Amino acid sequence: MTTSSIRTLFITKEVPYPPVGGASLRTWQNINIMMKFGPVAVFSASNWTPKSTSLPGVELWKHSNFAKQRSNWENLESRLWWLNSRRHPDADWAYTKTAAQELDETLIKFQPDVVILEEVWLYPYLSVVKKHKCHIIFDNHNVEASLWQQRYHAVQGLKSKLKAKIQLDHLKSIESDFTKQVSQVWVCSEDDVSLINKFYGQVSPTHVVPNGINVAHYDCVRSSEYSPETGLENTKRNVLFLGQLSYSPNTVAAELLINQIYPRLRELYPDSRLLLVGRSPTQFMLDAAKRSPGIIVTGSVPDVRPYLAAASVMLVPLLQGGGTRLKIVEAFAAGCPVVSTAKGAEGINAEDGEHLLIREVEELVAGVCQIWTDPFLGEKLARSAYELVQAEYSWEAVSCKVKKAIHKLF
Structure with a gap:
């Protein structure tokens, strides 16, 4: 055969x-x-x-x-x-x-x-x-x-x-x-x-x-040809978390974002927004979005690219899980800088400071601020990450x- x-x-x-x-x-x-x-x-x-x-x-x-x-x-x-x-x-x-x-x-x-x-x-x-x-x-x-x-x-x-x-x-x-x-x-x-x-x-x-992933599918985002989701056109301070939100590791991460990480970011950058994109959000997430206009919970979306286009950083505060995180690989392909815990980046052949920033939970806010205050760092990470995804994850x-x-x- x-x-x-x-x-x-x-x-x-x-x-x-x-x-x-x-x-x-x-x-x-x-x-x-x-x-x-x-x-x-x-x-x-x-x-x-x-x-x-x-x-x-x-x-x-x-x-x-x-x-x-x-x-x-x-x-x-x-x-x-x-x-x-x-x-x-x-x-x-x-x-x-x-x-x-x-x-x-x-x-x-x-x-x-x-x-x-x-x-x-x-x-x-x-x-x-x-x-x-x-x-x-x-x-x-x-x-x-x-x-x-x-x-x-x-x-x-x-x-x-x-x-x-x-x-x-x-x-x-x-x-x-x-x-x-x-x-x-x-x-x-x-x-x-x-x-x-x-x-x-x-x-x-x-x-x-x-x-x-099919890297070419995300080229339009990386080249800035793809329009951000309506209402999110001001992309400077949008933090993205992507995944099935009812999946236990993602639920824990999203609650950490809502309870601890985003409030600290909001103090430093009042115009910042948290985008929780994925199917089956919990009631806790939906209630948080009602209380805070800066938290946007989408539910299931037909295409994640408008949200990748809107994001200035993807934040992955995972504390548990297995396999490898496709959300990070998608961000790499789309040219979106990533800040993640070590658990979030587990299984991906990426280096801290070269392809993304790997931080402990209490240092995640500082990692996002690094990218927001140093555009050249974000560009460097995105460029190296794109080369990595082409070589190993296409x-x-x-x-x-x-x-x-x-x-x-x-």
Whole structure:
């Protein structure tokens, strides 16, 4: 078999296009890269039905709305997840027996050579794929056990602590079994390779497939040809935080911005604004925006580029998380200077003072002020960051990594 005739089926949680967050950005990247090797099909499962019936460049797309399929018995059974070490509520969320049957029919119809399961939460579908003759790749967006372990330490109360401990143990069991039953495991960075080895020891061949982006998509922002979002045209003091705001690490970061960081910035620069851009903002964020006209919470947006165009700096005060932050890679491509915690910049081959500013939480405000008071520093960081994203995090650069992994499969 040549690498120009490989048929690839992706199994995804949620609809991968248009990309609306880190997970779908990574999935859409991988779909576009695998199109270079041959026809691509997608099986997606979520609790809603998209209006579109096709995905750009995808030969076959089957979407399953499990919210309409789940039987009363399955609803009851899902509440008893804790009785089975290979069950987890977040993995059960995207699974129904009807969807599994539809996946089986899709596999028979498309006859893939490679099946790529995006995220650990699709583990329940692994048994369906295993019945078919194909190579299986587990694309682990985060080493989820590590991420959940970070959250576990913050859980308060005996009952909540016990529930979190059971969930963590089950997740470790699922993730460990997943990594051992597939042909390859893909992760976002060398940091994740180390975490996989730490948690699960020797597993299937593990390949680093970085989170990348279509750099050309952001060229219009970097060249200042793209118009900022209406009302945000005065871009000198706009601070941007980007991501799915209900995702726990992003929620913690956004609350830190609202409670501590932005009030200090506002004292120094009364005209500064905080842009929280992403789907599913919490009620706390919405209430903060009502109280303060300088805080803008958008909810889901069709295109993040108008907000990147409006931003003078991206601020990433993450204290927990995994994988690599596509929000930073997007800022690099758009020519937007970045100030981040070390956790936020984790997994990205970027150097403090060269591509971005890495600061402790209490130093983040000072980092933003550095960029605002020294335009040449912001320009230098943006220029170096753009060169880095082209070399290591563009779709072209990531394609080379994928090509090596695929060659090893065949």
